[in-house]
Amino acid sequence: MGGHDLELEKARLISLALEFGFDEDSANSCLDRLVQLYGDDGRDFISVEHCGDDFLASLAEFMQDTEDWDDVQAMESEACGALTEMLDKDLLKNYDSEATGKRSEIHVIEDSPESQKHHSVLHLDSSSDSEEASHNISRKHVKSSSSISIDGNGWGPSPSSVKPPSIPAYQNDPTRSLGSAVSHGTWNSSLYENRHATLTYDELQKLDDFELANVVVFGNRFFRPLQHQACKAFLANRDCFVLMPTGGGKSLCYQLPAILQPGVTIVISPLLSLIQDQIVTLNLKFGIPATFLNSQQKPSQAAAVLQELRKDKPSCKLLYVTPERVAGNMPFQEILKVLHRKGQLSGFIVDEAHCVSQWGHDFRPDYRVLGCLKQNFPYVPLMALTATATPMVRKDILKSLRIPQAMVLEASFDRPNLKYEVIGKTKEPLKQLGNLLMDRFKNLCGIVYCLSKNECVEVSKFLNEKLKIKTVYYHAGLAARQRIAVQQKWHSGEAHVVCATIAFGMGIDKPDVRFVVHNTMSKSIESYYQESGRAGRDNLSSTCILLYQRKDFSRVVCMLRSGKSGKSESFKAAMDQARKMQKYCELKDECRRQALLEHFGESFERSACRHGSNPCDNCLKLPS
Numbered sequence: 016m017g018g019h020d021l022e023l024e025k026a027r028l029i030s031l032a033l034e035f036g037f038d039e040d041s042a043n044s045c046l047d048r049l050v051q052l053y054g055d056d057g058r059d060f061i062s063v064e065h066c067g068d069d070f071l072a073s074l075a076e077f078m079q080d081t082e083d084w085d086d087v088q089a090m091e092s093e094a095c096g097a098l099t100e101m102l103d104k105d106l107l108k109n110y111d112s113e114a115t116g117k118r119s120e121i122h123v124i125e126d127s128p129e130s131q132k133h134h135s136v137l138h139l140d141s142s143s144d145s146e147e148a149s150h151n152i153s154r155k156h157v158k159s160s161s162s163i164s165i166d167g168n169g170w171g172p173s174p175s176s177v178k179p180p181s182i183p184a185y186q187n188d189p190t191r192s193l194g195s196a197v198s199h200g201t202w203n204s205s206l207y208e209n210r211h212a213t214l215t216y217d218e219l220q221k222l223d224d225f226e227l228a229n230v231v232v233f234g235n236r237f238f239r240p241l242q243h244q245a246c247k248a249f250l251a252n253r254d255c256f257v258l259m260p261t262g263g264g265k266s267l268c269y270q271l272p273a274i275l276q277p278g279v280t281i282v283i284s285p286l287l288s289l290i291q292d293q294i295v296t297l298n299l300k301f302g303i304p305a306t307f308l309n310s311q312q313k314p315s316q317a318a319a320v321l322q323e324l325r326k327d328k329p330s331c332k333l334l335y336v337t338p339e340r341v342a343g344n345m346p347f348q349e350i351l352k353v354l355h356r357k358g359q360l361s362g363f364i365v366d367e368a369h370c371v372s373q374w375g376h377d378f379r380p381d382y383r384v385l386g387c388l389k390q391n392f393p394y395v396p397l398m399a400l401t402a403t404a405t406p407m408v409r410k411d412i413l414k415s416l417r418i419p420q421a422m423v424l425e426a427s428f429d430r431p432n433l434k435y436e437v438i439g440k441t442k443e444p445l446k447q448l449g450n451l452l453m454d455r456f457k458n459l460c461g462i463v464y465c466l467s468k469n470e471c472v473e474v475s476k477f478l479n480e481k482l483k484i485k486t487v488y489y490h491a492g493l494a495a496r497q498r499i500a501v502q503q504k505w506h507s508g509e510a511h512v513v514c515a516t517i518a519f520g521m522g523i524d525k526p527d528v529r530f531v532v533h534n535t536m537s538k539s540i541e542s543y544y545q546e547s548g549r550a551g552r553d554n555l556s557s558t559c560i561l562l563y564q565r566k567d568f569s570r571v572v573c574m575l576r577s578g579k580s581g582k583s584e585s586f587k588a589a590m591d592q593a594r595k596m597q598k599y600c601e602l603k604d605e606c607r608r609q610a611l612l613e614h615f616g617e618s619f620e621r622s623a624c625r626h627g628s629n630p631c632d633n634c635l636k637l638p639s
């Protein structure tokens with residue numbers, strides 16, 4: 016390659032940097048350094064094809080430290096602390112429910128002979144702002160009206176003891192059918208989720224065990240599509256792969272079978288904060304005994320859990336563990352073997368299963384070894400669940416978990432109630448964001464996603480001080496206590512908008528989020544789908560807006576580089592994903608819904624978006 020070519024390649028590399036939103040001066044100085052580094056012998060390798068990614072990576076490093084990226088790991092350690100505290104204080108006596116700010120009654124069934132006659136009601140008062148005060152729960156015993164016994168262990172609903180007037184209405188799900196290896200379903204909650212009707216005695220009599228448990232234990236009138244099939248298949252010992260959109264109701268697919276059979280279901284979940292939410296909901300809201308094990312736990316607590324598991328009939332129905340607990344942990348494998356010998360190992364669940372695949376957006380190396388579960392316990396059913404998996408990731412999941420014959424239950428990832436838009440940023444982006452919220456979402460509940468901690472604070476302050484919009488900010492750098500207070504304010508409606516990093520979202524299940532605005536693009540389509548998917552969980556129309564400028568892409572590259580320092584393979588994979596996200600942002604005429612769904616391998620007719628009730632911005636532009 017001659018000198019002329021080198022100049023050409025340098026020009027190509029500079030334009031690559033500009034395409035990624037980097038500024039020309041930084042790109043030039045960085046390129047000079049790269050050329051020096053490669054030296055005379057390496058000149059032939061100076062090309063977009065050979066060193067494009069390395070160039071972007073070094074450019075990202077060159078720019079680094081200008082932003083204060085968030086560290087979700089810090090929250091993980093705190094979640095561990097919170098879980099530990101819950102166990103120490105006796106979970107059932109001392110923990111508040113979700114920070115709803117409402118007083119609520121929760122029915123808890125105890126695993127004792129007494130519980131055949133009684134169950135407890137916990138009064139939760141979370142009206143106070145104080146973290147300590149909000150955990151005060153008074154407890155009293157009342158005469159049982161719906162004592163439950165399904166699993167033969169003294170736990171679970173007993174059809175004969177259920178009184179119809181206390182049971183909500185149930186309608187058979189018209190889409191329900193069992194059978195094929197791949198099942199599809201679409202969900203329109205307005206069809207299914209009428210919360211105010213009541214069940215007649217005759218209707219109640221017709222319910223099977225699954226339906227009854229769904230009504231009595233989980234308080235749902237009916238199943239969402241595919242939930243019933245998933246429960247039934249899993250209880251019939253089939254491996255299952257459940258693909259449902261964010262908020263689609265995946266947890267029920269394993270929690271319900273877990274209570275209908277003897278023994279313990281092992282749930283592998285990637286984050287302690289997610290485990291924390293589930294443990295609280297199961298124990299307090301549904302009265303289902305559930306516990307957890309993780310590597311950061313105090314030895315005395317882990318010992319107590321292990322002792323429980325060694326009993327002939329452990330009382331807990333679900334045991335949550337983080338993947339590193341399973342991977343190469345011999346004592347834990349021993350416990351599984353003992354449970355299995357006693358007939359008390361009822362199933363394995365791999366939640367957020369996309370973490371198994373390095374092609375997924377949130378690869379966790381510890382998930383990779385979960386194939387050992389099926390290898391060691393081939394006849395124990397395994398269920399994998401995810402809301403975000405491309406066809407390549409799906410294949411990888413089935414292979415890694417060694418469940419090639421799994422029944423695939425696949426609901427559409429489409430969320431027809433969400434309207435997708437991308438808006439180009441102006442020269443005054445904060446003002447633009449403020450006007451957007453004032454004009455279109457005044458007094459409505461929403462989330463503004465930001466890329467860094469500084470950005471959340473800055474955006475929140477601006478909206479608060481200049482426009483008097485009631486906002487709070489949330490990132491992993493806040494103390495646990497502050498984060499609880501922020502969530503409480505947002506849940507109760509005291510604050511309308513939360514300006515947050517990606518740390519906000521795990522386990523967030525607020526139904527009436529009317530808008531999610533991304534002040535900076537997400538790092539991948541999968542992340543965007545999950546983050547924007549926190550809007551409209553009540554199935555009412557909601558809006559997902561992304562504010563875009565090219566420059567923001569360079570910030571994403573910097574963030575990726577800082578998170579993957581040194582690991583050039585994973586940086587490259589992350590860059591590929593970010594490029595796809597950029598492509599979504601730059602779609603001129605194509606349907607955004609179609610682009611999102613096709614990313615997950617779902618074919619989608621554009622006319623459904625165009626003529627649906629929430630067309631994306633590009634479909635809206637088309638002549639009718």
Ligand SMILES: Nc1ncnc2c1ncn2[C@@H]1O[C@H](COP(=O)(O)OP(=O)(O)OP(=O)(O)O)[C@@H](O)[C@H]1O
Nearest residue numbers: 235237238239260261262263264265266267402524
């Ligand atoms: N059959 C049902 N009827 C009414 N509500 C339901 C039903 N199934 C689940 N839900 C509710 O839907 C909400 C979301 O459920 P869940 O957390 O299981 O979703 P998910 O699919 O795991 O979402 P994510 O992808 O965010 O993890 C919960 O509040 C849950 O109680």
Ligand SMILES: [Mg+2]
Nearest residue numbers: 265266366367
């Ligand atoms: Mg879930």
